[in-house]
Amino acid sequence: MRNVRTLGLLGTGVIGGGWAARALHFGIDVIAADVKPEMESWIRGAVANAEPALARLTFAPLPPKGKLSFTTDLRAMAQRADFIQENIPEQLPLKQRILAEVSRHAAADVIIASSTSGLTPTDLQRDMTAPERFCVAHPFNPVYLLPLVELVGGAKTAPATIEAAAKFFTYIGMHALRVRREVPGHLTDRLQEAIWREILHMVNDGVATTGELDESIIYGPGLRWAGMGTNLIYHLAGGETGMRHMLAQFGPALKWPWTKLEAPELTEQLIDRMVEGTQSQAAGRSIRELERLRDDYLVAIQQVLRQFDVGAGSTLRALEERLYKDAAGAAARGDQARGEQARGHTLPRFDSTVRPEWVDYNGHMSDFLYVHLFGAAMDAIYRSVGVDEAYRKKGRMFYTVESHVRHLGEAKVNEPLYVTTQVLALDEKRFHLFHRVYRGRDDALIATGEQMHLHVDTAAAKAVPMDPTLRAKLESLRQAHAALPVPDEAGKPVGSRVAR
Numbered sequence: 001m002r003n004v005r006t007l008g009l010l011g012t013g014v015i016g017g018g019w020a021a022r023a024l025h026f027g028i029d030v031i032a033a034d035v036k037p038e039m040e041s042w043i044r045g046a047v048a049n050a051e052p053a054l055a056r057l058t059f060a061p062l063p064p065k066g067k068l069s070f071t072t073d074l075r076a077m078a079q080r081a082d083f084i085q086e087n088i089p090e091q092l093p094l095k096q097r098i099l100a101e102v103s104r105h106a107a108a109d110v111i112i113a114s115s116t117s118g119l120t121p122t123d124l125q126r127d128m129t130a131p132e133r134f135c136v137a138h139p140f141n142p143v144y145l146l147p148l149v150e151l152v153g154g155a156k157t158a159p160a161t162i163e164a165a166a167k168f169f170t171y172i173g174m175h176a177l178r179v180r181r182e183v184p185g186h187l188t189d190r191l192q193e194a195i196w197r198e199i200l201h202m203v204n205d206g207v208a209t210t211g212e213l214d215e216s217i218i219y220g221p222g223l224r225w226a227g228m229g230t231n232l233i234y235h236l237a238g239g240e241t242g243m244r245h246m247l248a249q250f251g252p253a254l255k256w257p258w259t260k261l262e263a264p265e266l267t268e269q270l271i272d273r274m275v276e277g278t279q280s281q282a283a284g285r286s287i288r289e290l291e292r293l294r295d296d297y298l299v300a301i302q303q304v305l306r307q308f309d310v311g312a313g314s315t316l317r318a319l320e321e322r323l324y325k326d327a328a329g330a331a332a333r334g335d336q337a338r339g340e341q342a343r344g345h346t347l348p349r350f351d352s353t354v355r356p357e358w359v360d361y362n363g364h365m366s367d368f369l370y371v372h373l374f375g376a377a378m379d380a381i382y383r384s385v386g387v388d389e390a391y392r393k394k395g396r397m398f399y400t401v402e403s404h405v406r407h408l409g410e411a412k413v414n415e416p417l418y419v420t421t422q423v424l425a426l427d428e429k430r431f432h433l434f435h436r437v438y439r440g441r442d443d444a445l446i447a448t449g450e451q452m453h454l455h456v457d458t459a460a461a462k463a464v465p466m467d468p469t470l471r472a473k474l475e476s477l478r479q480a481h482a483a484l485p486v487p488d489e490a491g492k493p494v495g496s497r498v499a500r
C-alpha cells in the first residue's frame, strides 16, 4: 500500500465531513468529492466546527495541517488519492455502482474503504476492479473525536488490505478493531441496535419516555462503558468468582426473556413519541449547541481515560507517542517548520494557542495555566531526549520541585503563543531551566518561568542520578546554551526588589 498523503472522500455529508476534519488535523491532505457542488461550503463549515474540540485533544506537537480541496468529479478524486473512503448514502445498489466506478479510476494499490454502517463487504466489492484492496472501515459520529473504526474484509479482501488500512487509521489517531467475520451491522451497530430496538418497544408500550431511557444509561452503565465494556463490567459484577457466578445468577433471566428480538412497527404514534421526547430533552438547544457540548465532554473524557491508560485514553497516548516521535525526527532533520530557531538563539521552542477553557473572567489566559504550558514544553524536550512512556515505566521521571512565574503581559483566547526554554544548569539529579512565553502575533514577552526539576525514582520516591545516556543528551543541550547570558530575573525570589 502507498504512504497516504492524500485521502480521497466520496460523499461529504456528516461522515465525510468528520473524516475530513480528522485527516486534515493530523496533516493529511483531503480531496473531497460529492455530486452536489453546494457540499463544498458544507464540508468547509464542518471542518471549521470540528477544529476547536480537536485542537484541545492533545498537547503533542502536530504536523502542519493538511489541505482541503473539493470536486464534483469522482474520477479526478480517484486519480489523485492515495486512500479512498466512501461515505455515500446507505443503499446497496448505489454503493455497488459507485464503488465499481471509482475502482476503475483508482490505481490498484489504492485502498478503497466504505463507511457503511451495516452492509457487508462481500456484497459491496462484487463489481469492483481489484476488489482485494477493498474493506469496510466503519467509523462513529463524530469521526473526528471517536477513535473506533471497525475493519471488515469480504470474501475477496486481501489480509494485507486490512493491515494497511489499520496502519493508516492508527496514524490518524484511531483504534482499528479488526472484525473476524462479516455480519450485517458489524459488531457495534448490532449491539447499538439491540438497545435502540428495546428503546422503541418501551416508548411504544408507554413504559418510559426517551428522556427516562437516556437517564437509565447516562447516570449508570454509560459511565462504566467508557473504560470497560459490558463483559468486563459483568465479570466484576459476579464478585470473587466473576463471570461464572454472574452467568449462574442471571442466566435464567435470559430465558424469560427481558428483551424482544424484533423491533416494533414504526407507527405514526411511535414516531411522534420519539420526536417529541427528544425535542423535550433538547430543551430548545440547537443541534450545533448540543454537538459542541458533546464534543467538549468527549475530549475531556478521553483526557481522563488517558491518565488511566484505558480504552480511548490508551489510543490517545499511543497517538501522542507517535506525534512526539515524528516531531523529534523532524527536528533532528533540521526541519525549520518546527522552528527551533527562536529569537536568534538555538532554544527549544514549543508552539501552542490559548485554548477557550484557559481564559478567566478578564478574557485573559489564567495564571496557573502558564505552569501547565511549561509542563507541555518540558514534555516535548524530555521526549526528544528519551524520557517517554518506556522510560517512565522503568520508574524514572522528572518532578518539578520549584517554579517562579512572572506575568508581564496578556494573551487572549485563540492567540498563538510560543515558549522557549533555556537550560541554566544541570547536575546528576537536577535540571534548572528558564522559560519565556511569547505572544505569537507580535513576539511580545508575556511571561517567564524559572523551574527546578528533580530526577526521581518514583517507587522509592527519592531523587536519583539520571541514566548516563539521558544525562549526556541533556548535557549537550546545556552546553549549547552555555554561552547565552543568564537572564536577569533568574534566581530572584518573589518581591526581591522590595526593600526589607
Ligand SMILES: NC(=O)c1ccc[n+]([C@@H]2O[C@H](COP(=O)([O-])OP(=O)(O)OC[C@H]3O[C@@H](n4cnc5c(N)ncnc54)[C@H](O)[C@@H]3O)[C@@H](O)[C@H]2O)c1
Pocket: 010, 011, 012, 013, 014, 015, 016, 033, 034, 035, 036, 039, 086, 087, 088, 089, 090, 091, 098, 115, 116, 117, 118, 138, 139, 140, 141
Ligand atoms: N451518520 C452516522 O452516524 C453514520 C455513522 C457511521 C457510518 N455511517 C455511514 O456513512 C455513510 C454516509 O452517511 P452520512 O450520514 O454521512 O450520510 P449523508 O446523507 O449525510 O451524506 C451522504 C453524502 O453523499 C453524497 N452522495 C450521494 N450520492 C453520491 C455519489 N454518487 N457520489 C458522490 N457523493 C454522493 C450526498 O450528496 C451526501 O452529501 C453511510 O453508509 C452510513 O451508513 C453513518
